Amino acid sequence: MLLITCPHCGPRDESEFSYGGARRIWPDHDANPDQTETAMLDWHQTLYLSPNPSGPLTEIWYHGGGCECWVEIIRNTKDHSISNRQKGRAS
Amino acid sequence: MSPMPDCRLPAGGLIDRNITLNFSFDGIAMQCYSGDTLASALLANGQHLVARSLKYHHPRGIVSAGLEEPSALVTVTDQYGSTPNLKVTEVVMRDGLTVTSQNNHPSLKRDYGRFLKLGGSALSAGFYYKTFLWPKQAWHKYFAPIIRNLAGQGRVDPTPDHAYYDKRRKFCDVLVIGSGPAGCAAALTAAQGGATTILIEQDHILGGSLLYTQDSIDGLNATDWAADTSEALHALSNVTVMTRTLAFGQYDHGLIQAIETGKDGDINRAIMWKIRARKIILATGAIERPVVFPGNDKPGIMLANAVCQYIRRFAVSPGTRAVVAVAAEEDRLRAIAAMQDAGIEIAAILSPGDQIISATGRLHVNAVTWKNDKGQRQRTKCDLVVMSAGWMPTAHIFAQMGEKLTFHAETQSFLPSLPEQSHHHIDPVGGARGVLHMDACLADGKASAHDAMADFNMHKHLDLPRPAVAPAPIQGFERGKGKAFIDFQNDVTTADIALAQREGYGHIELTKRYTTLGMGTDQGKTSWTNGLLEMLSISDMEAAEIGHTTYRPPYSPVSIGALVGTETGQQMTPIRHTPFHKGFADLGCVFQTSGDWLYSRYFPQPDETMAAAIKREALAVRNSLGCVDMSTLGKIDIYGADAMLFLSRLYCNDFSTLKTGKLRYVLMLREDGYVLDDGTISRLGEHHFHLTITTANAGKVWQYLKKAAMVDWPELDVTLTSVSDQWASLAIAGPYARDLLSALKPDFDVSPAGLPFASVRIGHLDGYPVRVFGVSFSGELSYEINIPSGYADALLSMVMEHGKAWNITPYGLETLDVLRIEKGHLSIGTEIDGRRTADDLGLGKMLSRKKDFVGRALSQRPAMIAGGRQQLIGLISEQDEPIPHAAHLSDTELDQNGCAESLGYLTASIYSPVMDHYIALGFLKNGRQRVGDTVWAHSPIAGQSIRLKVTSSCFYDPEGGRYRG
C-alpha cells in the first residue's frame, strides 16, 4: 500500500490511484504517415516491450479518487521507494 | 452431576468482583467477573477441557494466556450470530455469551473421532499428498466422507451478519505496537518529547507482561506503574491510546493495518484502521516456547507465563498440584512464587536435562513420569504441568515486508536485524528483538523512541545504548518415546517432522506443507521454533540454512466483516440514476441495471408483455415519434488552441474540415490498432468541441483522454472537462421529430436547411438553454436534446406534452437495441469487443490516410490486414424462426460428434418489428463476400441448428434517407 504524492492533492494512499504502467513515450505523431514499416516497429517497441527493471522505474498513476489527474513518479521496484518527477499540469 | 469447582482465588487480580457476568459453555451456565477473558472465566469454573484437536480429536485445554493460543478454539455466539475459531484467551468477557466447543462428535468428553482408526498412521504427515496419489478410489469412497464430517475448525454462521463495521484512518509520528514495558516506555518517551503518538494494544488494558509481575519500577509495583502510565498517556493530548486493537499487518511506506474490536454497546462491532506512521516501534513482546514431550498436549499442561497470568491477573488457580518443567531459572522461580501465592502444591520441580517420559490422563493430565540426571525414574500425580523451554521474539510484523530474520544461536531464535542496520520504518524493541528482562525492555523502548525523534529533528541524537538480547536457557528437557506434539493446533508430532525429512520434504517450505506445521489460525506461534529445533536435531543442516517460512499478514486472524467495512450492498456498488429517472418512473418505466446505471428498459402498458411493449415502441419510432434517455453517454468539453490537433491524433477519421455547428461520427483505436470506442465530435467554436463517449467506456476513455493530454502530449494547449453529469440528454426520434422540435419553441432555425443532419445548435427551447445534436442511433430522423440536468423534468414534460400530437412513445434500452440492430449500428462489448479492426466492422474507410493517429501504425500489422478475417454481416432467418443467441456460424451441419468448423458467431439476434422478421448481426469469415449465401447457425446450448441467409449488416433503410429527414 504505497503512499503516492500527488502534485495537486499531496501524499495520498495508493487505494485512491489506479496504475497506468511504465511511462511510455509514443513515437512522433507528426512523422510521415507513409513510413508504415518503421512506425510499426517503433510502436511495437513502445507498446509491447515496456521497461521492467529491478530498480527505478518511471511510471504513471491515475488519481481517480482525487483530482482525476495523472501523476508521474519514479518507483524503485526493489524497495518501493518513490521519488516524484512532476512536470505535471492540470488539464 | 457435581457442581463446578470454584477455582477463583479469594482476593487479588485485575477483575471487578462487583460485576458478575453470565455465560454458558456447551449448555452449562457459568459465571465470571468483568475483566475476565473467556480463558480465565472457563478456568475459574474448573473447565480445562475446551476443545478436540483437528486431526486426532485429542482432548485439549488452554495452553497459553495470549493470542498465541494454539488449542483452545471455540465458537462464540452473541446477539449478532456465531463466530467460530475464537481463541478463548482473546475473548474479553461480556454478559450473555453462548460458548460451544468444536470438533466433537457427539460431545467433548466422548468423541467418536478417536475410535475411527484415523488417529493412527493414516493421518501422519503427507496424508493428503499420498491419498490423492494412491489408492485411486480411496479418497472419494473412504476418506473424504469421514474426514469431511470430522475435519475442520468450527462452522461458519450462514445467516447474514447485521453488525456494523467501519474502516478508518490515522496518521502519526510514532506508532507503538504493544504496551508491555518496552511499548509503554517508548510511547511515554515519544509523547513527552512532543511527537504525535499512537499506542496500540491488543488487550483491553495496557501493560502486557506488567500485569502479572511482582517486579517494581521506580519503586512502584510494576502493575501499578502500568496503570499510572496508562493514565498519563490517556491524559496527553498528543497521544491516542487504542486498546482491543490488533495490528495485523505492515505494508509499504509505514502503513500498519489494525482491527479494533468494539466494546459491548459500541455501534461498530469492529473497525479496520489504516495507520500511517513516520516510525513504527514494534513492542509485541515474545512468546513462550512449549516443552516437547510425550503427552504434552493434555489439558492441564500450560505455559509458565500463562500460569502466572491466570493467578496474578485473573485471580484464578489453574490447578491444585503442579509439576514444574521450566528451563530458565528466572521463569521457574516466578512461576513457583505465583503458585505458592495461590496455594498450589508443588509436586515436583524438574531440572533441565531431566528426561520427561510421559504425561498421562484421559481428559486431563493426572501424572508425569520422568528420569532425573542420575537416571532415576520418577512419577508423581498432578493436575497441572507448568512448562517453558524459553522464549521466541514476536517479530512477525517486522518480517512481513520481506525482511529475513536471522537465526541467533545464543537465543535459539530468529531475530530481526539490529536497528542500526535497518533502513525501515519499523524498529523492533524489547521481546520482539530478543530483549527479555523488564529493565532492559524499558531502556530499549526509551532508546528507540529517542532515536525516532532525533531522526525527525525533534531533539538531538542521544545515542542511548540498546540493551543486549537475553540468551536462551543453556539446557532444555530431554524426552522419552511417544507422541510428542510440536504443533498443537495441527496435531504435528516429532514423528511427522522426521517423516517429512525421510521422505524428501526437508526444505522448510515443504516441511510446512507436508506436515501442516505452522499452518492454521495460530500460524505456528507456539510451534515454529520447536519445529525448527526438531529439524536441526535430525538433519545435518545449519539453522541459517533451514531459515524460516514467509511471514504474511494477517499476523493473527481478523474479522472479515472489518475488512469489508461499510462496503456492502449499495455502498459497494452505488446505483446511478439519470436525471430523467423520476420522470420515466412516473411514465411506468421498467428499469434494469446496466453497469452502474439503473437504465430505462421498456414502458409496458397495462397487461402488456415485454415483447409486445418492445414491438409497439419500435414501430412508434419507425412510424411516428419516440423519445429515449441518452444521458448515460460520456460527454467531454474540449477547449484550446490545439483541441483539433489533439482530437485528430486520438480519432482515426479525418475531420479537419469540420465546421463550427457541425458534428461527425468518429472512431477511436487503441494503441495496438483495434477499435476502442465510437462517438461523435461536435464543433461548438473555433477551439471548442463537444465529444461523446459510449456509456460503457465513459470512465475508461475519460482516463485515456486525460492521459493523452497530461502525459503523452503535455505541450498541446487543450483543456478537458467532463460534463457527463451536467447535461441531461433526451433523444426524440421518428418521422415527426422535426415537427416536435418546432413545437418546443426553439429560438433557432430547425428547418431542414437550418438544422440538417450532423449539425449542432446552441440555443433555447421555450426559454430553457439547450444544445441540440442532429444524430441518429435509431436510423430515423432524430435529435439529441441536451439540457442542464436540473431542467430534465421540464424538458421531459414539454416533450411528452407537445409530443401527444404524434402519440409520442417513450422507449428504453430494449427498443434502442432493436432499432440499432435493424440499422447495423455498433454496440460496445457486443460488436466492438476489443478484438475487432475498423475493417472487421465495415468501417475500414474511416481510417484516414492523410494524418497520423493512435493505433494507425499497428493497425497495419500483417495479421490485421490479411484476408480471411471475420467481418460484420447481417443474417436473416430463412424459415423466419427465432435465431438462437450466440450461435456459431458454419458451412456444414454438425457431424455425429456434434462438431462443425466455426467460421464466426452471432453478436445480436432479435425479432425486427418493422420488417416483421427475425434478424441477427454476427461476424463471419470473409463475411462481406458471402452476402447472399446461406450458412448454418449452430447453438449447442439452445440445442438448435438453423439456416441463415447472409446480408448486409444494415437491414433497414440502407440509403439513409430517413434519418436525413
Ligand SMILES: [Zn+2]
Ligand atoms: Zn490528486
